[in-house]
Amino acid sequence: MNEARVPNLASSANPMRARPCPHNPSVSCSSCRLSDLCLPISLNKSEIVQLDEIIERNRPLRKGEHLYRQNDEFRSVFAVRSGSFKSYVLGADGQSRVTGFYMPGEIIGMDGIATRKHGVSTMALEHSSICEIPFSQLEKLSHQLPNLQSRFFAIMGNEIVKDQQIHTLLSSYTAEQRLASFLLSLSSRYARCQLSPDRFILHMTRSDIGEYLGLTLETVSRVFSALQKKELITVKNREIEIRDMPKLRAILGE
C-alpha cells in the first residue's frame, strides 16, 4: 500500500480558519471547527462536554489504511475530522463496489449497528484523522441526553435519505447526470466545511468513482472530458474546477 502524503487540501486556494490543526488529536469537540456540522449539532455546552468524554481521538490514518474491514466486529462509529474515506464491499467475483465517500464532519460505520458486524470495509483516501465513538457508550449517553438520542436518530435518518437519493440516481440517471450529481454533491460538502465549492481535489480514483456510480472508469473519464469540452468544468488530473454551476445543475433538471 502507498505511503503517507501531505494532504492537498492544506495547500488549497481556500485556507481553513485559524483553528486547531485538523490532525491534532488533542482537539475537543467544543473547540473543534467542525462542531457545527458534526455529531454535536443541537447539543448544548454541557452535553458536548459529556460527549467529548467518550470520544477517542486516535492516531491519524495514512492513505490506504483501513479504519475497519468487512466482517470486523462492530464497536464504534467514527466522525471524520480531516481527510476523506471510501467504504466498499468485495463481491463474489472479487470485484469491489464503492458504497460511499466520507468527508469531514460526516459519520462512518453505521452499517454495523444492526448486525454488530461491519458490512463494508472503510479506507482512508488520504492522510486522515477520525474521532472514534464507542457505540455502547454512545447508546448509554443517548439514554441520558434526549438531545443526543434525537441527534443520532436524525443522523441515521439522513443517511437513509441519502441512500434513497443514490437509489434513484442509479436507477434512472445517465452517465452524465450521475457525474454531474456527484460533482455537485462533493461541491456542497466541501462548502459545508469551509472549502471552495468550485475548486477541489478528487482524492478517489476514476475507478472508485465508477464503482460508486455504477459506471466503468473509462466512462467516468470520457464524461469528464465531455463536460470539459462543454466548458462546464476543468479537469486537470485529480483537480476539478466547476466553471458553470447553473449549467451543471441543469443537467439534472429536465
Added chain:
Amino acid sequence: MNEARVPNLASSANPMRARPCPHNPSVSCSSCRLSDLCLPISLNKSEIVQLDEIIERNRPLRKGEHLYRQNDEFRSVFAVRSGSFKSYVLGADGQSRVTGFYMPGEIIGMDGIATRKHGVSTMALEHSSICEIPFSQLEKLSHQLPNLQSRFFAIMGNEIVKDQQIHTLLSSYTAEQRLASFLLSLSSRYARCQLSPDRFILHMTRSDIGEYLGLTLETVSRVFSALQKKELITVKNREIEIRDMPKLRAILGE
C-alpha cells in the same frame, strides 16, 4: 390516482371479530402474530405494553390509498400489519421512481426523521393495515426504555444496510441478476411472516418493479419469461412460483 388521505387519529369503533385478524384494529402488540419480527423484538412484556399505549391502529387502507405523500409533514413512522406498500418519488420530469416495497412487520417512514418532512410518497399496493407510531412519543419512550432505543437504532441500521445492498445491486448487476435478487428477497420476506417462500403474489406492477430495479417494464417482463423458459420459476400473471431456488441463487453467485 387521487385517493383520500387517511385520517390520522381515526379510532374507528368498528365491530370486528374477537379473533386477532390481520386487519383488526384492536389487536395489541402482545397478541400480534408479528410481534417477533416487528418493532417489539427484544422488548420484555412490560415494555411491550408501554409501546402498545402509544401506537395508533388506524382503519385499513384500500389499494392505491396513500399513507403519506412527499413533502407531508413527518409525524409518525408506521409498522405494516397486513398487506404491502410501495414508496416512490416523482422526478423533475414527472416520472416516478420506486424506492422501496414494504411487507408485514417492516417499518415505513424513516425518510422523514432527519428533515421532518417526508421525502417520498407511500401507497398501499393492496388492502392493507398499519400501526402508526407517533415519532415524538417514540423518542420519549425510547428515552425511558433503553431496549427500545437500542431496537430502533438497530431498525434504522438495518435500513441503511439494505439500502447499501441495493446500491451495489444497481451499480453492478445485470437485469437477470436484479430480478433474481428481487425474487429471492421477496421470498425470504414472505417466509419471515409464515407465508410460502416459493409461491406468492406480486402485488406491484411490472412497471413498479422496473422503477425499483432501474429497468424498464419490458425488460422485467422479458426476464421473467426467460427465467420461466429456463424452468427456474413459473410466472402466471401476478403469481410467482420459484421452482429452482439453488439455481436462482446461483445467478447471483458468479
Added chain:
DNA sequence: CGTAGTGTTGAATTGAATCAAGTGTCGTGG
C-alpha cells in the same frame, strides 16, 4: 531511469431501452 499505477482515447460490441403492435385481465355499468 524504469516500473506500476492511473488516466485518456478510439473502435467494436452488447445489454437494455425504445418504439411498436398486439393480447390478456379486471372492474364497471348497462
Added chain:
DNA sequence: CCACGACACTTGATTCAATTCAACACTACG
C-alpha cells in the same frame, strides 16, 4: 350477465448508451 374500456402485460424489431477490448500517455516514486 355480458360488453366495454382502461390498464397491465408480452413479444418483436430497432436503436443507442455504456461496456469491453485495446493501445498508449502521464505521474509518482523507489
